[in-house]
Structures are given as structure tokens and as C-alpha cells.
Amino acid sequence: MTAPDTLYRTAEQCLLAPYGLTPGKISSVFGELFGHRIDYADLYFQYARSEAWSLEEGIVKSGSFNIEQGVGVRAVSGEKTAFAYSDEISLPVLRSAAQATRAIAAAGSAGNAPRIVRGRTSPLPLYSAHDPIASLPADEKVRLLERLEGFARAADSRVAEVMAHVAGSWEVVLVARSDGHLAADVRPLVRVSITVIMKDGDRREQGSGGGGGRFDYSFFTDDRLREYARQAVHQASVNLAAKPAPAGSMTVVLGSGWPGILLHEAIGHGLEGDFNRKGSSAFSGRVGQRVAAKGVTVVDDGTIPDRRGSLTIDDEGNPTRRTVLIEDGILRGYLQDSLNARLMGVEPTGNGRRESFAHLPIPRMTNTVMLNGDKSPEEIIRSVKKGLYAANFGGGQVDITSGKFVFSTAEAYLIENGRITTPVKGATLIGNGPDVLKRVSMIGNDMALDPG
Numbered sequence: 001m002t003a004p005d006t007l008y009r010t011a012e013q014c015l016l017a018p019y020g021l022t023p024g025k026i027s028s029v030f031g032e033l034f035g036h037r038i039d040y041a042d043l044y045f046q047y048a049r050s051e052a053w054s055l056e057e058g059i060v061k062s063g064s065f066n067i068e069q070g071v072g073v074r075a076v077s078g079e080k081t082a083f084a085y086s087d088e089i090s091l092p093v094l095r096s097a098a099q100a101t102r103a104i105a106a107a108g109s110a111g112n113a114p115r116i117v118r119g120r121t122s123p124l125p126l127y128s129a130h131d132p133i134a135s136l137p138a139d140e141k142v143r144l145l146e147r148l149e150g151f152a153r154a155a156d157s158r159v160a161e162v163m164a165h166v167a168g169s170w171e172v173v174l175v176a177r178s179d180g181h182l183a184a185d186v187r188p189l190v191r192v193s194i195t196v197i198m199k200d201g202d203r204r205e206q207g208s209g210g211g212g213g214r215f216d217y218s219f220f221t222d223d224r225l226r227e228y229a230r231q232a233v234h235q236a237s238v239n240l241a242a243k244p245a246p247a248g249s250m251t252v253v254l255g256s257g258w259p260g261i262l263l264h265e266a267i268g269h270g271l272e273g274d275f276n277r278k279g280s281s282a283f284s285g286r287v288g289q290r291v292a293a294k295g296v297t298v299v300d301d302g303t304i305p306d307r308r309g310s311l312t313i314d315d316e317g318n319p320t321r322r323t324v325l326i327e328d329g330i331l332r333g334y335l336q337d338s339l340n341a342r343l344m345g346v347e348p349t350g351n352g353r354r355e356s357f358a359h360l361p362i363p364r365m366t367n368t369v370m371l372n373g374d375k376s377p378e379e380i381i382r383s384v385k386k387g388l389y390a391a392n393f394g395g396g397q398v399d400i401t402s403g404k405f406v407f408s409t410a411e412a413y414l415i416e417n418g419r420i421t422t423p424v425k426g427a428t429l430i431g432n433g434p435d436v437l438k439r440v441s442m443i444g445n446d447m448a449l450d451p452g
Contacts, residue, residue: 004122006129007312011174011184015045015069019089026176029091032098033075033178040076040338041101041178044315045089046357050169051133055145057161070357073097076339080104085358122183123319125312126305127214129186132168135216141166144192144220151222151229152196156237160204161197166190168217175317183317188214189308191452194228198236205242205425207235208410211451213306235392235411238423245412245427251387252429253380253415256448259390263298264368265398266405266433271298271325272351273340273363275400282403282434283331291331292437295373298326300335302350302366308452309367316352316361323349325368326437337363373443380442382418388427389413389420403433 016022026043033041047069054062070087071094082101086093136144145164152162171187193210209231213219254262275281283291292298302320304310311320316338324332336344337352340363352361381389389412396407409427413420 004124007125007186008122008182008184010129010186011045011172014047014172015089015174019091021089021091021094023176023182025091026094026182029073029094029098030176030178032095033102038075038077038102038104038178039342041098042074042316043094043176044072044074044354044357044361045174045176046070046072046171047173048169048171048356049131049133050167052165052167053141053145055142055149055162055164058146058149060142060145068356071097072354072357072359073101074360075101075104077104079343081339081360083360087358123312125186126303126307126310127312128188128216130188130216131170132188132190132216133170135218141217144217144225147222148192148194148225148229151226152194152233155229155233156198158198158200158237158240159196159233160199163195165193165210166217166220167192173315175313175315177317181317183313185312187311188216190215190217190219191308192220192225192228194232196229196232196236198233198240200240203240205236205239207232207237207239209235213308213452214310215306238411239425242412242423242425245388245409245424246414251384251415253384253387253389255389255391256377256444256446258450259393260369260450261393261396262405262407262429263370264365265396265407266403266431267298267437268300268365268368269398269400270403270433271300271331271334272365273334273336273344276334277340277344280401282401282432283334286331287333289331290329290438291434292326292329293440294329295443296326296329296437296440297324297371298368299324299371300349300351300365300368304367304449307367307449309365311350311366314350314352314361315354316348318348318350318352320350320366323351329437335363335365337361367449369447369449370443372445372447375442375444377444377446380444381415381420383442384415385417387415388424389415390427390429398433403435404431405433406430 072085082104084097149162168190191212195208209228270281301322335351336349341348353364392411394408394410398405412427
């Protein structure tokens, strides 16, 4: 049995067989829809299981477990979309939902219902289909958190409090489309995070670390947990020694990895198709124009194995892909789902994302990165007379229409005469995404993805 067959059989056993559904019966649901003039329709089946555990001061403070399943039925006519959903999966419910959604279109000559078949070229899965929740007993998950806390406390005697969290989910999706295509995916996801509070005299500061991806819990080895703890303790210790950040305009150097969140929020969202079709993005109508400095190339890549942002197929059944958004400073295109792509006269990019079966798909990012430049980190730092080195970020906000953003740093340092010197806290970066892109003067050769 090939890997794509495994995905389909898992989805069939989880989402169709228990409810007496077959591809033939799904085809009959589309027959209910195609008695009216609609352009496109799809059914999105989902089963999701998730859990989360939290440990504080060596005590399990919270634990949660959740199961949800259901189906969403969508019909599209022109720019109009009708949508119905139910947490009950059955043929009568599907037919009732189909009758409700076809109300957006005028009655027309009855069309032929599509024959639902598996895609002939199913993409190879980008991650294991194993259920991470079943990969470790509950008591071992607690012990994992206890070990993580122990690593943090052993790293520095000033650690006063430790909050550790572990979460996992297993999701099965099946997409049936009115073009006859049937696609499935099985998506594991795990995450571990740690926050420490360190105390030195009357001063208290915090730091955080963690990671994850589309694995099971065996990914979190002691070496990896020890590294997460080290990151959190290092960040807190830096902030204990930090001075208030100076105000004013200055050169900013971003570290690799998580600081890419600025790219994600201030620029990435502005390149999503729905905002640009409606003309509400600062990048609307600018394809083919220079929107960034030379050397700036930004890609969205949903095909990187095991990454948190990766998907074998998107939530419309399209394979994800590597999409070049900005190439050497020139805007090449936007992230698209099927609806916005059709209305804008372009191809979908495999970025149709749903919050759940109860939500419509919208175009959203997968793994969005700026590609490597030709400068070493040391060369970049040496070029700065006075500036700020942002090694890690906290939260932030962006206005997609104007491109204005505000981000707070979690770990930052002054750069003075080409050297990283004093750690500072309270540094907030304020700017405009499109303007910042044009002001990029050097691009590092140390591109790295966040640990997830």
C-alpha cells in the first residue's frame, strides 16, 4: 500500500464508513446542488482530536482533551458563496445542507452530478500519519514536563518559577469537490513550550523557549528539551541584565528564525489574495512592480517536510506548493485559494485554509520566509554604527490596509560601533511593512526557520 493510499483509507474509515457513506452517495449530494446554476461546490469532512497539559511548580495545573467532527458544504456562484455545516455526518444531513446552499443560485437546467473519484496524482505525504496523542501514555507526558522543568532549574539557580506546556493534535480531513476530485490528509501536530521567571534581588524577568512540528511525542528527546530550557533561561538572564531601550529612529538588525514573525505579520498577510482582490492591502494592484529592495526574495512554501506550517494538501484538496511572492524586490503574485484565484484570473497556490469544518476557506500562509542573502551576520553587525539587534520577538500587531506595524522585542541588544553591547528591554519596533521592505540594505546568509 502506498502512502497516499494510507491517507485515503484512514479518512474513509474515520469519516465515511461509520456513517454508511461512499463516493457514489457523495456524488448524489452534488446532484442536489447541480440542479441550479452554480460554478463550484465542495464537501469538507473533518475529524480532529486534541489535548493540552500544563505544569506549574511541579504540579499539573490543567489538562484538556477535545474531539470535534463534522462536515461543511459550500456552493459558489460568481462572487456569492453559500455555506452550511453540521457536526453530524450522514447522507440526510448532507442533502439538507446541499438544499440550503443551492439557494444562492437561480434554478437552471439540471446538470450531471460529478462522479467522485480519487485524484490520479495524489501528492506524497509530507509527514507521518501516526496519532501523536496515542504515542505516549498520559503519565509519561507529565514526566516529560517534569524533566523540562528540571532542566530549567538545573541551568540557573535564579530560576524562581517554571511553566511548561505540551500539546498535541491529530486531524483527518477529506475533501470532495464538484470537479470529481477526492483528496485526503492526516495531520499530526505537537508542541512543547516553557516559560521561566528568574529572580535577582528585587528584579524579576521572564524568558521562553519551545518547538514542535508534525511529529509524535518521540520528537521531544531529552537533548531537545534541554535546549528549550536553555533558550528560556538565557532569554530571562539577558533581560535581568537589560537596561531600558533608547527611543528614536535607528538601524535594526533582525536575527534569524522567530524574528521572521515581522515578515509574516507586516508583509505576509498583505500578500494574501482576499485582501488584494478587495483592494484593501497596501500591495493591491502592484504585481510586476518593485515593492522591496534588490535582493529581497520572499517565498511561501507549504512543502517542507514535518514543518508546523506545511500541508500535504490544503483545505480545498489542492497540493501545497512553493510560491514566490517577491523576487529580487519585484512583486510576483499573491497567495490564493480557489475562489479568489478564479475571480482574479490566476491559478490557486494551495493556500486555502479553514479554521475547521464550520468555517469557509480563506487564503492564508504556510511557511513564509525571506531567502538567504550574501552577507554573514558578523559583517552585518560590523556595518552598523548605532542600532538595535532584535534576537527574539514577543507580540505584535499590523494594519493590513496601511501596512503599519508595532512589535515588541523579547530579547534585544544595542549595536555600538559595529559590536553587540548592552542588552535592552522594552524595545518596540514601529514602522510600515512596504516601506521597510524598500529600506532593507543587507540580507544575511544564515536563514533559519523557527523551531515551531
